[in-house]
Amino acid sequence: MQNAKKQFNQSVVNGFKKEGMVVIDDILPLPWIDAMRYWALTTEYDPNQIYSGGYRTRDFGESYEGKPGGPFPIPELQQVIQLLSQYDILKDKRFCRGWFFIHQNKCPGVDPHADPAAINVNIWVTPDWCVEDHNKNGLKVYDTKHPDDWTWNDYNREREKIDNFIKDSNAKARKVNYKWNRGILFDSSYFHKTDSVHMKPGHHNKRINFTFMFIDKDKNAQDYI
Numbered sequence: 001m002q003n004a005k006k007q008f009n010q011s012v013v014n015g016f017k018k019e020g021m022v023v024i025d026d027i028l029p030l031p032w033i034d035a036m037r038y039w040a041l042t043t044e045y046d047p048n049q050i051y052s053g054g055y056r057t058r059d060f061g062e063s064y065e066g067k068p069g070g071p072f073p074i075p076e077l078q079q080v081i082q083l084l085s086q087y088d089i090l091k092d093k094r095f096c097r098g099w100f101f102i103h104q105n106k107c108p109g110v111d112p113h114a115d116p117a118a119i120n121v122n123i124w125v126t127p128d129w130c131v132e133d134h135n136k137n138g139l140k141v142y143d144t145k146h147p148d149d150w151t152w153n154d155y156n157r158e159r160e161k162i163d164n165f166i167k168d169s170n171a172k173a174r175k176v177n178y179k180w181n182r183g184i185l186f187d188s189s190y191f192h193k194t195d196s197v198h199m200k201p202g203h204h205n206k207r208i209n210f211t212f213m214f215i216d217k218d219k220n221a222q223d224y225i
């Protein structure tokens with residue numbers, strides 16, 4: 001058993017080194033997935049905060065210290081971080097910030113961008129039976145990182161600049177299909193985007209992804225901006 005765990009951990013490290021991304025199915029215990037989904041479906045949102053891709057978001061982590069709900073509004077978030085931190089690939093990293101995105105039932109989703117961290121862990125918490133179009137709802141992770149001299153604003157927000165760079169550098173999109181309780185670990189500096197969203201009607205069917213951002217232990221979040 002111990003040996004199997006070691007082998008699995010090594011396969012994750014090897015996969016990440018080779019591709020810069022790894023997919024891990026059934027990554028979390030289902031009661032945690034349910035708790036995260038329930039929280040995302042029922043928590044209150046700022047009615048004015050809706051992104052153009054058709055999703056709303058709620059952050060968590062240290063920056064919420066002292067604010068309503070605190071840094072971890074549900075205990076499962078800390079349990080997830082503890083579990084993820086046991087992976088060898090994350091042992092020299094620490095959790096920095098996280099969020100969920102809850103998408104409108106049919107929408108484009110998140111535009112191509114990269115994130116200010118070392119490794120992103122994306123986890124889908126909406127069951128597969130909520131999906132209307134199984135060709136959509138996944139994630140596309142390009143095989144190209146943002147240039148070192150780009151600022152956070154360049155690689156996260158400048159839509160036209162990002163689109164042109166992806167086109168000019170001939171970046172290939174690696175498609176990861178949507179799956180309940182599927183985790184995707186990828187180098188945060190790869191451009192990535194939602195593979196558009198089409199779920200069944202109804203609030204409970206909305207596509208929800210959680211993201212946990214990890215940074216190098218010897219760095220600060222600011223170092224990535």
Ligand SMILES: [Fe+2]
Pocket residue numbers: 113114115192
């Ligand atoms: Fe992202």
